[in-house]
Amino acid sequence: MASPSTQAPAGAARGGDAPVSIVCIGMAGSGKTTFMQRLVSHLYTHPDPTSSTPAVSKTPAAPPYILNLDPAVHHVPFQPNIDIRDSVNYKEVMKQFNLGPNGGILTSLNLFATKIDQVIGLLEKRTAPPEPTPVPEQSTADFMAGKSTPPPAQKPAVKHILVDTPGQIEVFVWSASGEILLSSLASTFPTVIAYIIDTPRTTSTSTFMSNMLYACSILYKTKLPMILVFNKTDAQDATFAKEWMTDFEAFQAALNSEENNPETLGGGSGYMSSLLNSMSLVLDEFYKHLSVVGVSAMTGDGMDEFFTSVEGKKQEFLRDYKPELERRQAERQADKAAHREKELGRLMKDMKVSSTTKPLSKKSSSKAGKEELETVSDAEDMDEASDDDELARENYANYDSDEEIGDAEDEEDGGLETRYQQALKENQGPSGDDFSFARYMHKANLG
Numbered sequence: 265m266a267s268p269s270t271q272a273p274a275g276a277a278r279g280g281d282a283p284v285s286i287v288c289i290g291m292a293g294s295g296k297t298t299f300m301q302r303l304v305s306h307l308y309t310h311p312d313p314t315s316s317t318p319a320v321s322k323t324p325a326a327p328p329y330i331l332n333l334d335p336a337v338h339h340v341p342f343q344p345n346i347d348i349r350d351s352v353n354y355k356e357v358m359k360q361f362n363l364g365p366n367g368g369i370l371t372s373l374n375l376f377a378t379k380i381d382q383v384i385g386l387l388e389k390r391t392a393p394p395e396p397t398p399v400p401e402q403s404t405a406d407f408m409a410g411k412s413t414p415p416p417a418q419k420p421a422v423k424h425i426l427v428d429t430p431g432q433i434e435v436f437v438w439s440a441s442g443e444i445l446l447s448s449l450a451s452t453f454p455t456v457i458a459y460i461i462d463t464p465r466t467t468s469t470s471t472f473m474s475n476m477l478y479a480c481s482i483l484y485k486t487k488l489p490m491i492l493v494f495n496k497t498d499a500q501d502a503t504f505a506k507e508w509m510t511d512f513e514a515f516q517a518a519l520n521s522e523e524n525n526p527e528t529l530g531g532g533s534g535y536m537s538s539l540l541n542s543m544s545l546v547l548d549e550f551y552k553h554l555s556v557v558g559v560s561a562m563t564g565d566g567m568d569e570f571f572t573s574v575e576g577k578k579q580e581f582l583r584d585y586k587p588e589l590e591r592r593q594a595e596r597q598a599d600k601a602a603h604r605e606k607e608l609g610r611l612m613k614d615m616k617v618s619s620t621t622k623p624l625s626k627k628s629s630s631k632a633g634k635e636e637l638e639t640v641s642d643a644e645d646m647d648e649a650s651d652d653d654e655l656a657r658e659n660y661a662n663y664d665s666d667e668e669i670g671d672a673e674d675e676e677d678g679g680l681e682t683r684y685q686q687a688l689k690e691n692q693g694p695s696g697d698d699f700s701f702a703r704y705m706h707k708a709n710l711g
């Protein structure tokens with residue numbers, strides 16, 4: 265398997281022309297799914313959200329490419345192109361490994377993360393600029409009549425990849441699989457985090473501050489550009505939040521008024537008030553890195569503003585984040601190479617063999633390369649099968665055969681998937697305590 269970091273960053277290499285991936289993260293009930301639905305319908309009805317052309321235009325809409333990463337969701341009101349539920353059965357995972365809901369989501373994400381190469385391969389293929397369609401030959405009758413043959417309609421290129429995530433933010437943001445999924449996405453496409461906030465539930469200074477701290481932790485964990493999306497503005501206007509983020513005195517005034525109001529539960533007196541005060545000062549620097557928009561996923565209000573922010577953050581990603589990402593990847597690669605070199609040196613010393621490393625490394629790298637090609641072509645074969653239907657789901661279940669998984673992951677240091685497969689195999693069958701998650705994770709070497 266080619267690790268995401270070694271892949272040619274096809275999408276990102278396209279620069280400003282590359283599709284932007286928008287990852288929707290937010291607390292349970294903040295309105296992520298409704299917001300995703302609104303994004304989809306907006307993109308279908310507004311051909312170019314960043315242009316000033318009116319919604320009704322002759323330009324065909326550029327449909328988004330949609331990923332659902334929430335394994336536990338019952339119903340999604342849009343048609344995802346890639347759905348984690350097609351490859352992982354969350355309920356079965358919970359049952360088999362005796363897990364609770366969060367453990368089930370985490371394990372499902374871990375299992376899905378093992379297929380990240382196929383996912384990225386498909387995304388790259390699906391979002392590649394459409395090939396120019398050859399102009400059909402003009403018929404003699406048309407030629408005689410002086411009519412010109414109209415060029416065939418061109419499929420519009422995908423400009424947005426939309427990603428829905430589980431409501432259990434920490435399970436996604438703080439897990440190894442969440443990191444793998446996000447970093448693979450970000451190393452291939454400009455990626456932006458949309459942090460969805462339930463505005464009506466954020467009106468008190470303390471809940472507002474809690475939400476900001478959460479957003480701050482996500483920003484520092486993911487190291488990706490972030491847009492704060494104050495949702496449900498039809499129920500509560502978000503002007504207060506924007507004001508608190510730009511004017512320290514406005515936040516201070518709100519704190520004072522909450523302190524003097526005996527009915528306010530959110531605000532605080534004494535140490536709470538001074539803590540909130542200092543935090544608002546500390547977070548001042550953090551606020552400067554964010555875009556803030558107020559939207560209503562229900563009515564569609566604020567969507568144009570949101571897409572303008574996405575475009576701004578995409579440029580920021582390409583300008584500031586991408587070089588940093590590439591620097592970190594190069595650093596990791598160098599560390600890995602140095603580690604391998606050291607291990608090889610130790611091995612050679614043990615074997616008392618000198619300077620025979622060349623044929624060995626050549627063989628193993630050509631083997632890895634061959635298998636990488638097999639995996640990618642497998643992905644493309646499967647993809648071609650569903651070429652007719654633009655919004656057809658990519659059926660990841662096709663990848664589930666043991667044979668393909670084994671093929672894809674025969675890495676010299678053992679891939680995630682190999683370890684997972686191994687752990688899954690060893691844990692199969694009714695063995696009572698052996699099903700414990702700790703043991704499973706230990707065997708998978710991820711605990």
Ligand SMILES: Nc1nc2c(ncn2[C@@H]2O[C@H](COP(=O)(O)OP(=O)(O)OP(=O)(O)O)[C@@H](O)[C@H]2O)c(=O)[nH]1
Pocket residue numbers: 290291292293294295296297298299337430431432495496497498499559560561562563
């Ligand atoms: N008034 C109003 N309600 C909204 C809006 N967006 C979402 N809701 C409501 O908020 C509730 C939660 O919305 P969801 O989209 O399911 O939220 P979610 O974040 O996906 O929830 P989880 O899947 O549990 O994480 C639903 O009752 C929605 O109808 C909005 O813009 N305005």
